Amino acid sequence: AQKVTQAQTEISVVEKEDVTLDCVYETRDTTYYLFWYKQPPSGELVFLIRRNSFDEQNEISGRYSWNFQKSTSSFNFTITASQVVDSAVYFCALSEYSNSGYALNFGKGTSLLVTP
Amino acid sequence: DAGVTQSPTHLIKTRGQHVTLRCSPISGHKSVSWYQQVLGQGPQFIFQYYEKEERGRGNFPDRFSARQFPNYSSELNVNALLLGDSALYLCASSYDLDSADTQYFGPGTRLTVL
Numbered sequence: 001a002q003k004v005t006q007a008q009t010e011i012s013v014v015e016k017e018d019v020t021l022d023c024v025y026e027t028r029d030t031t032y033y034l035f036w037y038k039q040p041p042s043g044e045l046v047f048l049i050r051r052n053s054f055d056e057q058n059e060i061s062g063r064y065s066w067n068f069q070k071s072t073s074s075f076n077f078t079i080t081a082s083q084v085v086d087s088a089v090y091f092c093a094l095s096e097y098s099n100s101g102y103a104l105n106f107g108k109g110t111s112l113l114v115t116p
Numbered sequence: 117d118a119g120v121t122q123s124p125t126h127l128i129k130t131r132g133q134h135v136t137l138r139c140s141p142i143s144g145h146k147s148v149s150w151y152q153q154v155l156g157q158g159p160q161f162i163f164q165y166y167e168k169e170e171r172g173r174g175n176f177p178d179r180f181s182a183r184q185f186p187n188y189s190s191e192l193n194v195n196a197l198l199l200g201d202s203a204l205y206l207c208a209s210s211y212d213l214d215s216a217d218t219q220y221f222g223p224g225t226r227l228t229v230l
Contacts, residue, residue, distance in 0.1 A: 004158075033216055035218070037221070042223070043204055043223060043224050043226070044221060044222065044223040044224065045159070045206065045208075045221035046221075047218055047219075047220060047221075050216075050218050052216065091158050091159075093158075095216075098172075101149075101164040101171045101172015101173075101213070102164065102171075102172065102213060102214060102217070103149070103161035103164060103172055103174065104149075104151075104159070104161065104208075104219060105161070106158030106159050106160075107158055108156075108157055108158050109157075109158050
């Protein structure tokens with residue numbers, strides 16, 4: 001069963017537009033961690049943020065902000081005033097303990113294209 | 117500080133061959149995990165090692181094996197390669213073995229099986 005769902009496969013915006021990437025997760029644990037990673041064309045996954053299940057405070061880092069809502073099991077990511085350099089595939093991931101260890105369960109990713 | 121390094125960058129093999137991929141974690145990190153990412157999909161967990169012991173295994177056949185060395189570097193081995201093994205293989209390291217630990221990824225090894 002898919003534990004992390006990123007329903008948006010591809011998003012295309014014009015530079016300076018705001019864009020929100022959706023992430024919905026599924027878990028039975030009360031303690032878990034959520035992550036966002038960015039994968040530029042080079043292929044390397046770049047860590048963006050980690051959020052634990054007990055901290056529902058929204059977080060802002062520059063043009064990036066994250067909205068975590070346990071009630072809807074969502075952890076959405078917003079880029080304000082998008083730039084061409086933001087073009088990449090973005091992955092949401094859930095970390096919880098299972099018989100597979102502390103594996104990251106990734107969504108299928110959202111491909112963001114920012115055009116000038 | 118150096119990040120996670122992986123070698124080789126690219127690899128081309130034929131069906132039935134064997135391949136070994138290598139990973140060096142961030143200095144001080146004791147846990148290494150391996151993921152397979154096929155085109156258009158998110159990474160899929162293969163193995164997790166901590167202090168040289170296997171601590172987790174994903175849903176992959178026995179053709180896949182791995183090990184971690186005393187210096188915490190790791191190798192992923194794949195035997196009897198199939199066309200479907202063509203993918204980007206990502207190594208990630210974390211300081212400890214805990215769901216709270218952030219996993220930092222290397223640049224990956226792109227394997228093509230012909």
